[in-house]
């Protein structure tokens with residue numbers, strides 16, 4: 001029986017390994033992690049991450065050929081194929097701080113593999129890493145090999161949260177990069193055989209190592225660039241009276257452009273887009289390509305601009321002050337159908353509102369108050385370290401931030417509602433009921449274009465919706481102070 005061990009039981013390691021176990025009953029899959037809490041979660045009825053369809057997959061194979069364990073050394077030692085799916089955060093200090101990927105967790109995993117291995121192994125980079133990481137890992141393994149032979153593969157993951165199971169069941173492509181040597185090709189084939197159990201052959205792409213590593217960073221950069229493009233246009237729509245939904249629809253009808261990933265928003269979030277672009281920027285700088293670095297940096301600048309533009313709209317619309325005013329925040333996760341809050345635009349928007357002394361009442365169907373306090377107290381990039389290494393929350397925040405059990409409670413006695421995640425339930429709320437319970441004038445700032453603007457205006461709200469023609473109320477207010 002082929003044995004797979006995955007180091008890192010996170011948003012990638014957990015779902016990807018569960019799907020491999022489901023689709024390959026003849027393979028034993030063990031997911032290991034240093035976090036006891038996370039492993040206990042994976043072994044419980046309440047999984048540590050919320051992902052539609054995941055419970056079902058785990059239920060079918062946990063205890064059969066899928067196991068979650070903290071016995072990292074034993075299972076890595078026993079495995080034929082070791083996936084590494086640990087955090088690769090942005091460095092916060094030292095060389096490349098604020099841009100370069102911090103490979104501390106990756107390196108310690110590689111050293112541990114070298115320490116405990118007694119048999120030959122294929123080591124698979126599942127984490128998103130800078131180009132040429134495979135070479136560094138290879139050096140660590142080879143210099144500590146004691147006769148064990150290693151093949152390093154790059155097999156970046158393209159799943160999106162909220163649709164992870166769907167994406168893993170029917171991926172657009174699986175990418176495997178390896179050395180162009182007989183041993184390298186054999187390792188690529190071994191991994192290809194795993195995916196071929198359910199992914200059609202023509203969707204499994206094989207490349208050299210560096211192409212695979214770079215393709216992952218490039219794919220995320222292209223995706224994020226589309227959002228910054230449509231968000232940049234959204235600002236121009238507001239200035240001119242065009243409607244960004246209509247513009248995106250018209251642009252996306254061009255088959256060369258395509259309709260997906262063109263929704264204007266308060267900004268993109270998630271654990272990877274910003275981190276991976278910063279990483280790309282750093283690599284370009286290191287290779288003496290400042291123009292290329294500058295080009296990609298703009299994608300993040302526009303994203304930051306979009307978030308601050310939103311906060312400024314809120315504050316300037318409400319007579320230039322939100323001090324002491326209750327603002328309801330609907331949605332804190334970085335997108336719908338996930339409880340993940342890493343790099344969510346809601347953090348920057350809430351921090352902006354709190355900076356202006358607003359009292360914020362947050363409702364999100366999947367995010368806990370504890371998580372919100374942690375996020376609002378954290379410094380940039382702290383969130384992407386394993387949880388036990390993250391700083392604890394700041395209790396002062398408690399005075400200004402509260403959690404609500406539902407959207408109506410959040411909006412009660414509020415001056416404004418900000419919609420920051422596109423949860424389906426926000427499309428069908430009883431907005432009249434909310435309006436009746438709010439201070440007047442009552443404002444709605446829709447950062448996800450989920451509400452029916454005309455209907456809400458009929459109810460009496462002053463409405464701002466990203467990239468839509470402006471309410472008369474807002475026309476003379478400065479968008480960016």
Ligand SMILES: NC(=O)C1=CN([C@@H]2O[C@H](COP(=O)(O)OP(=O)(O)OC[C@H]3O[C@@H](n4cnc5c(N)ncnc54)[C@H](O)[C@@H]3O)[C@@H](O)[C@H]2O)C=CC1
Pocket residue numbers: 007008009010011012013032033034035038072085086087088105106108109126127128129157158159160161271272384385386387
């Ligand atoms: N979240 C996503 O949707 C995607 C993430 N990625 C990439 O996958 C990688 C992992 O991301 P996530 O799963 O989201 O992170 P995560 O933070 O959810 O999971 C990483 C896990 O690794 C564990 N870990 C760290 N060092 C360890 C060690 N030495 N030994 C054992 N366990 C260790 C941590 O405790 C944590 O549970 C990152 O490089 C990310 O860029 C790629 C595609 C999608």
Ligand SMILES: O=C(O)[C@H]1O[C@H](OP(=O)(O)OP(=O)(O)OC[C@H]2O[C@@H](n3ccc(=O)[nH]c3=O)[C@H](O)[C@@H]2O)[C@H](O)[C@@H](O)[C@@H]1O
Pocket residue numbers: 128157158159160161162220223227260261262263264265266267268269270271272273334335336
């Ligand atoms: O490397 C990763 O981590 C993953 O990053 C993204 O996946 P994810 O961040 O989970 O979710 P997306 O659906 O890409 O959304 C990212 C952010 O962009 C925003 N977004 C997305 C699409 C859109 O049209 N507009 C928009 O603002 C979302 O609301 C969210 O905040 C990519 O889509 C995955 O292919 C990739 O594997």
